[in-house]
Amino acid sequence: xxxxxxxxxxxxxxxxxxxxxxxxxxxxxxxxxxxxxxxxxxxxxxxxxxxxxxxxxxxxxxxxxxxxxxxxxxxxxxxxxxxxxxxxxxxxxxxxxxxxxxxxxxxxxxxxxx
Amino acid sequence: xxxxxxxxxxxxxxxxxxxxxxxxxxxxxxxxxxxxxxxxxxxxxxxxxxxxxxxxxxxxxxxxxxxxxxxxxxxxxxxxxxxxxxxxxxxxxxxxxxxxxxxxxxxxxxxx
Numbered sequence: 001x002x003x004x005x006x007x008x009x010x011x012x013x014x015x016x017x018x019x020x021x022x023x024x025x026x027x028x029x030x031x032x033x034x035x036x037x038x039x040x041x042x043x044x045x046x047x048x049x050x051x052x053x054x055x056x057x058x059x060x061x062x063x064x065x066x067x068x069x070x071x072x073x074x075x076x077x078x079x080x081x082x083x084x085x086x087x088x089x090x091x092x093x094x095x096x097x098x099x100x101x102x103x104x105x106x107x108x109x110x111x112x113x114x
Numbered sequence: 115x116x117x118x119x120x121x122x123x124x125x126x127x128x129x130x131x132x133x134x135x136x137x138x139x140x141x142x143x144x145x146x147x148x149x150x151x152x153x154x155x156x157x158x159x160x161x162x163x164x165x166x167x168x169x170x171x172x173x174x175x176x177x178x179x180x181x182x183x184x185x186x187x188x189x190x191x192x193x194x195x196x197x198x199x200x201x202x203x204x205x206x207x208x209x210x211x212x213x214x215x216x217x218x219x220x221x222x223x224x225x226x
Contacts, residue, residue: 104159
């Protein structure tokens with residue numbers, strides 16, 4: 001079974017631009033979560049999707065958005081990029097989501113904002 | 115913030131020694147999980163311990179959970195250079211939550 005795939009692996013953008021990151025979950029997994037990881041703040045939850053519905057959203061500004069498609073693939077978008085958005089963005093999937101499941105993570109997208 | 119804390123923040127040991135990492139959290143939990151992250155890569159699930167369990171083993175890993183103290187520990191026995199990584203504890207944030215909250219992590223270096 002293929003793992004969680006995130007594309008692209010690296011991305012360099014400039015302030016003010018927008019970016020779209022992609023995540024393909026493990027086949028059969030319907031829950032997809034996104035996390036931002038920075039040296040200062042650690043791992044912070046962005047949002048979780050299940051069957052194209054956002055069930056949980058973290059404490060991030062509206063510039064951060066996401067969506068999930070009918071095949072469970074997910075994208076997240078960051079508009080009007082700021083320097084502080086430089087981070088490793090991690091996608092994770094699980095079968096149904098929720099408190100009794102472990103997450104399977106992709107390798108992440110390393111975003112640098114210049 | 116509901117984020118937990120691990121200690122120590124960094125740990126350096128010789129190959130063959132045991133490594134112990136501790137984690138504290140703030141809310142009631144259904145279970146607590148431990149993940150490993152190699153530098154700049156995704157996280158890998160190691161072990162899940164339920165709130166009604168006190169100890170769990172998986173290979174060279176031993177996890178304990180004390181819900182009265184809201185704390186957990188991860189012991190790696192007979193460490194190897196390949197165990198060099200960051201280790202995070204994580205728990206779901208409350209009933210009906212789909213948000214996994216991670217601690218700040220312990221960076222383990224195993225010196226050959």
